[in-house]
Amino acid sequence: MTIEQPVRSAGRLSASEMDDVLALAAAAGELDGVHPLSEDVVLRVRGDVPHDGRHLLAYAGDRLAGYAFVAGPEGGELVVHPQFRRRGHGTGLLAAAGTGPLGFWAHGDDPGAAAFAQRNGFARTRVLWQMRRSLLEPLPDIPLPDGVTLRAFSPGADEKAWLEVNARAFAHHPEQGRWTLDDLRTREEEPWFDPEGFLLAVDVAGTLLGFHWTKVHPAAGDDPAIGEIYVLGVDPAGHRRGLGAALSVAGLRHLAGAGLTVASLYVDESNPAAVALYRRLDFTVHKTDVAYQRA
Known part of the structure; x- marks a missing residue:
């Protein structure tokens, strides 16, 4: 018994x-x-x-x-x-x-x-989509705005600036906008962390304007290895038109260049601007996560 x-x-x-x-x-x-x-x-x-x-x-x-x-x-x-x-x-x-x-x-x-x-x-209060696209299909050419260049994240040097931009970019996001230095450094110590896949967009003065942090998930079961748009953000204080789309494509090209054939991302169903961007980049809904709350 x-x-x-x-x-x-x-x-x-x-x-x-x-x-x-x-x-x-x-x-x-x-x-x-x-x-x-x-x-x-x-x-x-x-x-x-x-x-x-x-x-x-x-x-x-x-x-x-x-x-x-x-x-x-x-x-x-x-x-x-x-x-x-x-x-x-x-x-x-x-x-x-x-x-x-x-x-x-x-x-x-x-x-x-x-x-x-x-x-x-409990009531259904939030829906998070995992979206996917093939990296074997062509990506659009979306150039960076004038005066903006990309470089890799530098551990030990870029944490403070990234946390500040991340907090502003996700000020209304219940999880991402609250990241601390401990949260960031914990990810830096994970075996999947690759600073070359953590792309920073900077202006001519070196100011951080936005970022595209990618992540690679190893093959598991029927899934091949998958490249993820892990976190993508643009500083609203220094927003450059088209930077989010350009960063998206730059990160996807990085993943495709590393041999990945599938890309994924997570986005709130209630974020129409982000959903519209990813649909333009040929992402479709693969899986749905649901938040339930009790008052």
């Missing part, structure tokens, strides 16, 4: 708990076809970046049956191991998260997640 344990709450996970959470997420991703944890939450599971959220762990006997990262109303994540679904672990994790405003992301627009959210008083 399997004994259900009380949900455990922790600010930081032990090494064994971290392994269990990542293994649970991998099992869920294999069955569902989409990984249930975002990059930000994986970094917090690993303890690589500081945070003020909570890890919740639900057990069936000595096995981890469910996991949630609780980060208030702005979006946590919740996943139940495929072997332990429909046994109340998701509801138990929500109960342990407490009352009041709360938010969770569902990766993939899954009807089961939507029904679970509705039953528990």
